[in-house]
Amino acid sequence: MAKYEFTIGKELDLKKEQAATLSQPSLPANFILRAMFATFDIVYGAKRTLPKFMVLEMLARYPYWAWEDGGYKALSRLYAVCTRPCPNRTRELLHLIDLGRASQDNEQWHLLLLADIVHQNNIKLHWFHHVLIPTVLVFIYNILSRLIFWINPAWSFSMNAAFESHAEHQYMLMAQENPMWDSESVESDYFAYYPRQKSLGDLIRRISLDERDHMYHSLVELEKLR
Ligand SMILES: [Fe+2]
Numbered sequence: 001m002a003k004y005e006f007t008i009g010k011e012l013d014l015k016k017e018q019a020a021t022l023s024q025p026s027l028p029a030n031f032i033l034r035a036m037f038a039t040f041d042i043v044y045g046a047k048r049t050l051p052k053f054m055v056l057e058m059l060a061r062y063p064y065w066a067w068e069d070g071g072y073k074a075l076s077r078l079y080a081v082c083t084r085p086c087p088n089r090t091r092e093l094l095h096l097i098d099l100g101r102a103s104q105d106n107e108q109w110h111l112l113l114l115a116d117i118v119h120q121n122n123i124k125l126h127w128f129h130h131v132l133i134p135t136v137l138v139f140i141y142n143i144l145s146r147l148i149f150w151i152n153p154a155w156s157f158s159m160n161a162a163f164e165s166h167a168e169h170q171y172m173l174m175a176q177e178n179p180m181w182d183s184e185s186v187e188s189d190y191f192a193y194y195p196r197q198k199s200l201g202d203l204i205r206r207i208s209l210d211e212r213d214h215m216y217h218s219l220v221e222l223e224k225l226r
Pocket residue numbers: 057060106107110167207211
């Protein structure tokens with residue numbers, strides 16, 4: 001059995017996967033993440049809600065952007081100094097760039113799907129919580145993500161694994177707290193780009209499993225460096 005069982009593209013019993021997630025603790029978060037999660041709870045409340053998770057998704061893509069951008073820069077540096085073919089390092093960097101790009105796309109679909117559902121349900125978003133605060137958080141998290149990856153990629157992979165582990169658990173807890181979502185059908189134009197789910201509950205569980213896959217990808221990258 002593989003060490004990390006990726007879930008993407010597999011037909012799974014989503015409720016069984018929910019139980020599996022919630023039977024395990026999330027990965028320990030460092031002080032930066034703990035401060036971020038505490039800020040979220042203070043600003044958006046401790047309750048797990050779709051608008052709160054939209055902001056989480058706005059932030060989620062920045063570490064992957066740092067990996068993609070860092071990979072491109074390293075590739076440019078490599079070919080500025082490498083006069084012979086250097087296939088192994090090239091392959092590693094191409095993988096990092098592809099992973100960064102694909103993960104950003106996946107986080108983007110999470111954000112757009114959640115935003116669509118919030119708008120369909122006429123949930124009002126206040127500019128302070130959904131424009132001003134996210135703008136500040138994105139500005140800080142973008143700089144922090146790039147800085148951490150530049151200083152030490154291993155730290156970036158390990159911190160992102162903990163972020164994704166937290167996200168996986170939070171989504172599964174939100175599905176558990178809202179059993180009525182299992183009988184609520186879900187429709188969105190974005191299902192042209194994302195696996196269609198039969199209920200809002202299953203969509204939330206599927207997003208959670210994407211976050212689990214993101215955690216696994218981060219751990220695989222971390223292990224390559226060790
Ligand atoms: Fe996400």
